Amino acid sequence: MAKLKIGFVGVGGMGQMAHLSNYAVLRDECEVVALAEPRPQLAEQVARRYGVPQVFANHLELIERADVDAIVAAQQYRNHHAIIPDILRAGIPVFTEKPLSLTVETGEHIVKLGEENHTLHMVGYHKRSDPAMEYAGKLAEEWRSSGEFGKLRYIRVTMPPGGWKGGADEPLTSNEPFPSIPMEPGPADFTENQVKQLDAFVNYYIHQVNAIRFFLQESYQLTFGDRSGVLMAGESDSGVTVVLEMAPYRTSFEWHETIQVCFERGFIRIxxxxxxxxxxxxxxxxxxxxxxxxxxxxxxxxxxMSAMKKQAMNFIAAVQGTRPAPCAAKEALEDLKLAENYIRYMSHHYD
Structure with a gap:
């Protein structure tokens, strides 16, 4: 199978550390042939380091002039509304970071464009691509199908803040100002404070909201949130209890994220x-x-193998049609619905 030609839209810190550095070493699967970055000094530095032959000032130039099979748009999610629709209209498969957007309204628009243009849009919930998560997900499905260990009863995710970089090398930088892209506004019925709360929630905890659905393989709804914002509880369509523990404590250097999937007669912990x-x-x-x-x-x-590298491999495979995307835009939209409901719940009960 021919190597995919990949274009990058945005090569800031996360674009380099989480994505470009992984695609660059997948030499048998792909080649990065173009990048779009409005900071010219940074663009040239990154292109030299990774041997990217074409450099453009923005995503529209890349879409028009570069020959690419897929695009990795490593943008801050509140910029998605200004960039991703153009890529989808061009019919180019695209990968974006989590979450899909800030609001359900924008997310619905992006999903609709992808469906109308029959274009793959994979959302970067990299934890789904971690080999441990893939193993645990298959095992949970086997237990669910066989019934040998009883019914799925409970899923608990704990995610205290900590050293999230894990010793990764620092990215190339420049003193150039960030591009002035208007950030996506919050929901029309939210106050300024609610928008800040929503922004913080989807930035820090949307991965975990999504991971719960990964193991449930069905939808779930919010049932409770505590006053301090440490605990969020819910229930799935079939009655499985789920809990997300947000920042019960924090660490300075380590990372203590855990997921426990409990059946009646056994559990799987990641x-x-x-x-x-x-x-x-x-x-x-x-x-x-x-x-x-x-x-x-x-x-x-x-x-x-890191989740980020496996995620890059999974996107390539999804573009080639050899496997489905771990999480496509339509499913990622469900995370935003729960996030908005959580902020509304907290405001109604405690503000």
Whole structure:
């Protein structure tokens, strides 16, 4: 199969550390042939480091003049409204960072454009691509199908703030000002304070909101949020209880993100590494106790591959049609609906 020609729209800090550095080493699968970056000094530095032959000032120039099979648009999510529609209208498969947008309204518009133009839009929930998550997801599906360990009862995600860079190399920088793209406004019925709360929630916790759905394989609704903003609880369509523990504590250097998927007679636990940790996968613990023998704890060994690199491989495969995207835009829209409902719930009950 021919190598994909990839274009990058935006090569700031996350564009380099989380994405470009991973695509650049997938030499048998793709080649990065163009980048668009409005800061010319930074654009030239990055193009030289990664050997990117074409440099453009903005995404419209890249769309018009570059021959690309797909685009990685590593933008801040409140810029998506100003950039992603043009890429979708051009019919070019695109990858964006999480979340889909700030608001449900903008998210619905982006999803509609993708559907109208029959264009793939993968949203960067990189945790879904972690080898530990992929392993745990398949195992949970096996348990759900076989019924050997009873029904799925409970999912708990804990995500205290910590050292999220995980020792990653610093990106190239310049003293040039950031491009002046008008940020997407908040929902029309939100106050300024609610918009700030929504912005913070989707920035820090939308990954975990999405991870819960990954294991449920169905929708869920908010049922409770505590006054301090530490705990959010919900219930799935089939009655599975879910809990997200937000910042019960914080760490200075380590990363303590965990997911526990509980069946009646066993559980699957995933301990995830810092988001930018290089070539480190999560760890899985499997507890089985179905009453047919000695209870067991198993710790399967994962490959030395980061979620970000596997995510790049998964996007390439999705563009080539050899596997579905781990999370496409239409599903990512559900995360925004829950996020807006959470902020409305908190404002109604505690403001």
């Amino acid at each position: 301990d995830l590494p810092a988001p930018l940790a290089r070539q480190v996968a999560g760890k899985v613990t499997v507890m089985r106790d179905n009453g047919k023998g000695q209870p067991s704890y198993v710790h399967p060994v994962m490959p030395n």
